[in-house]
Amino acid sequence: MTSNGQYQGSLQYAVDIVMCIDVTGSMHPVLGNVKKSALLFRDRLESVMHEKGKEISRLRLKVIAFRDFADYADDAIEQTDFLVFPEQAAVFDDFVGRLEADGGGDAPESGLEALALAINADWERGLDRRRHVIVMFTDAPAHPLGSPASTAAHTYPPNIPRSMDELSAQWGYGRSQTAVMDNAAKRLVLFAPDISPWTEISEEWSLAMHFPSKAGHGLEEFEMDEIINTIAYSL
Amino acid sequence: MKRRGDEVGGYRLLTDPTNEGGANCMWAFAEKDGRQYFIKRFLEPKRPKDGSPANATARKLMLEECEEFEERHRSIMERLSHDMSGGGNLVLAVDLFHEGCTYYKVTERIETSSLEHPERLGSREKAILLRTLALSVQLLHGIDVVHGDLKPDNVLVQKKPGSPFHVAKLIDFDDSFISGRPPAREVIGGDQFFGAPEWRRYVQGDESVQPEHLTTATDVFALGLMIHYYLTGALPGHDDRFQFPADAVTAGEALRIDPRIGPVMTDMVRAMTARAPGARPDVAALLAALKDTDVCDLRSPAPTAEAPAARPSAGSARPAGSRVKKNLFGRIRGTPGGPGGTDGPDSPEGTEGTDSAETTGRTEPADPDRPTVSRVRINLPPPVDPGGRSPRTRGERR
Ligand SMILES: Nc1ncnc2c1ncn2[C@@H]1O[C@H](COP(=O)(O)OP(=O)(O)OP(=O)(O)O)[C@@H](O)[C@H]1O
Ligand SMILES: [Mg+2]
Numbered sequence: 001m002t003s004n005g006q007y008q009g010s011l012q013y014a015v016d017i018v019m020c021i022d023v024t025g026s027m028h029p030v031l032g033n034v035k036k037s038a039l040l041f042r043d044r045l046e047s048v049m050h051e052k053g054k055e056i057s058r059l060r061l062k063v064i065a066f067r068d069f070a071d072y073a074d075d076a077i078e079q080t081d082f083l084v085f086p087e088q089a090a091v092f093d094d095f096v097g098r099l100e101a102d103g104g105g106d107a108p109e110s111g112l113e114a115l116a117l118a119i120n121a122d123w124e125r126g127l128d129r130r131r132h133v134i135v136m137f138t139d140a141p142a143h144p145l146g147s148p149a150s151t152a153a154h155t156y157p158p159n160i161p162r163s164m165d166e167l168s169a170q171w172g173y174g175r176s177q178t179a180v181m182d183n184a185a186k187r188l189v190l191f192a193p194d195i196s197p198w199t200e201i202s203e204e205w206s207l208a209m210h211f212p213s214k215a216g217h218g219l220e221e222f223e224m225d226e227i228i229n230t231i232a233y234s235l
Numbered sequence: 236m237k238r239r240g241d242e243v244g245g246y247r248l249l250t251d252p253t254n255e256g257g258a259n260c261m262w263a264f265a266e267k268d269g270r271q272y273f274i275k276r277f278l279e280p281k282r283p284k285d286g287s288p289a290n291a292t293a294r295k296l297m298l299e300e301c302e303e304f305e306e307r308h309r310s311i312m313e314r315l316s317h318d319m320s321g322g323g324n325l326v327l328a329v330d331l332f333h334e335g336c337t338y339y340k341v342t343e344r345i346e347t348s349s350l351e352h353p354e355r356l357g358s359r360e361k362a363i364l365l366r367t368l369a370l371s372v373q374l375l376h377g378i379d380v381v382h383g384d385l386k387p388d389n390v391l392v393q394k395k396p397g398s399p400f401h402v403a404k405l406i407d408f409d410d411s412f413i414s415g416r417p418p419a420r421e422v423i424g425g426d427q428f429f430g431a432p433e434w435r436r437y438v439q440g441d442e443s444v445q446p447e448h449l450t451t452a453t454d455v456f457a458l459g460l461m462i463h464y465y466l467t468g469a470l471p472g473h474d475d476r477f478q479f480p481a482d483a484v485t486a487g488e489a490l491r492i493d494p495r496i497g498p499v500m501t502d503m504v505r506a507m508t509a510r511a512p513g514a515r516p517d518v519a520a521l522l523a524a525l526k527d528t529d530v531c532d533l534r535s536p537a538p539t540a541e542a543p544a545a546r547p548s549a550g551s552a553r554p555a556g557s558r559v560k561k562n563l564f565g566r567i568r569g570t571p572g573g574p575g576g577t578d579g580p581d582s583p584e585g586t587e588g589t590d591s592a593e594t595t596g597r598t599e600p601a602d603p604d605r606p607t608v609s610r611v612r613i614n615l616p617p618p619v620d621p622g623g624r625s626p627r628t629r630g631e632r633r
Pocket of ligand 1: 232273326343345389406408409424435488
């Protein structure tokens with residue numbers, strides 16, 4: 001940690017955020033909002049932190065856009081690396097700007113694969129305090145992990161857990177040996193309908209917050225503030 | 236997750252759960268038997284799912300976590316229930332239970348007035364506000380409990396219509412710990428603005444600060460800063476090189492106390508924010524000083540030769556040089572929602588150290604009709620009723 005005697009300045013606070021965004025056809029009416037929010041996110045976060053007199057030493061964002069491996073393998077996942085802000089803001093803006101709601105076939109979609117990729121992302125390990133937030137935007141249920149129609153896709157990523165139990169073990173709990181992420185840092189924020197698997201995840205997984213979209217309305221609106229609260233109110 | 240209209244643990248949610256104001260919970264207002272409550276959904280720990288095939292080791296570890304969580308909450312609750320005198324302004328849990336995999340905690344709902352400008356209160360009102368706050372903290376310290384997250388956000392300022400007085404209701408005991416036995420460095424709660432020097436160093440991994448150094452004196456540091464805030468509307472100033480008061484103090488720099496504060500409170504705030512925990516007075520000394528409400532008077536500062544800039548500018552109560560942002564405490568405000576408070580007496584009774592047990596641990600009677608699906612209620616210690624009078628009666632006494 002910090003070397004002895006160095007007490008000036010704030011704690012070094014690293015914030016990493018992975019946004020998993022469902023970009024299948026049904027998201028068409030709401031993707032515009034999600035994109036707009038993603039693009040405005042950084043400014044909003046900055047102004048809230050500023051109001052509170054606090055600072056983020058290092059902010060990185062990563063986007064995982066997903067559709068459906070079982071429907072069309074080639075565009076089932078599109079993702080960025082962790083992008084460092086503000087240096088790589090243009091890359092982020094460009095990627096998000098080009099997302100289009102398209103394809104996916106019928107519900108369910110490959111949301112759990114996106115979540116698995118997010119959990120296994122290359123999270124920051126340094127600095128004094130970390131906050132690692134996964135945000136899921138979807139209007140649909142998800143294919144069960146390990147379903148043959150998905151795993152057969154030639155683009156299916158290696159090392160994706162083959163069952164929900166396995167994924168749950170990767171998420172872990174306070175003293176689990178199998179958790180992939182830093183327990184003190186991680187949060188999961190779900191903007192998803194109140195259906196399987198999202199309901200179970202928010203009930204059974206630690207550090208998960210579910211803001212259910214209203215039935216029949218898809219993902220009509222959400223507040224960036226719910227994500228920002230997970231960052232601005234720690235320490 | 237539940238929504239408005241749903242029931243959890245027999246409480247019907249009146250609002251959609253939100254994470255506003257906290258990173259470690261979701262909360263909502265709720266109603267049961269005609270009373271309103273504040274209900275908090277913990278993000279962790281989680282109980283293992285019933286009948287899950289999860290392996291035995293995982294189950295065991297998860298249950299261990301849960302036991303520690305319950306034990307920590309129970310031990311604080313038990314300590315608090317042993318002496319309820321003056322406990323009326325500590326907003327304590329009335330219920331702690333799990334439903335399914337999730338823990339919930341319930342306190343009474345506090346209707347708050349928005350007090351955007353505490354500094355505009357009169358001296359007597361300020362003294363009463365500070366005394367109710369100090370009494371609550373003293374009560375905690377008397378039983379060796381450190382609040383652990385003292386800051387204006389965790390004080391709900393309450394004013395009942397018809398009463399001229401503001402009362403400080405202390406909330407959020409989730410970061411509380413027994414003096415000298417704080418949580419680990421990575422998980423201890425607290426706030427950088429109000430944190431004491433030893434707390435900052437502990438968090439930063441300074442091995443010269445050990446758990447036993449984090450005592451009730453860390454609360455006293457925060458309380459000193461809060462007094463300055465309630466008197467003037469701002470934190471003490473300090474050199475721009477430092478972002479937080481504790482850092483300035485650690486470096487041996489004196490905090491700049493607003494020159495309008497009188498000598499008694501200036502000395503008090505300075506002593507309470509001393510670098511060495513052992514040099515800080517205890518809350519009793521603060522309470523003694525506050526007996527004389529004049530100590531809360533603000534005087535117009537005499538222009539001093541060397542520091543005319545220290546005079547607060549018009550429209551701003553903060554001394555020049557303070558780096559505290561104007562909106563820093565914008566969250567001191569009323570809570571959302573309509574009327575229907577279930578709160579206790581708002582009289583300055585608390586200032587006499589005899590506030591009622593109105594808000595203290597009251598267990599709910601068992602409800603035979605309640606669905607019992609995998610919900611377990613953790614028995615909180617029974618309510619203590621000092622003097623054998625009902626809290627309601629005492630509240631109505633005046
Ligand atoms: N009894 C209550 N009545 C009304 N509102 C309350 C009550 N308790 C808490 N609140 C409101 O809910 C918010 C969150 O509560 P609390 O501080 O307990 O949560 P927290 O997540 O533990 O916060 P922190 O980040 O400080 O640890 C508070 O800021 C306050 O506005
Ligand atoms: Mg709080």
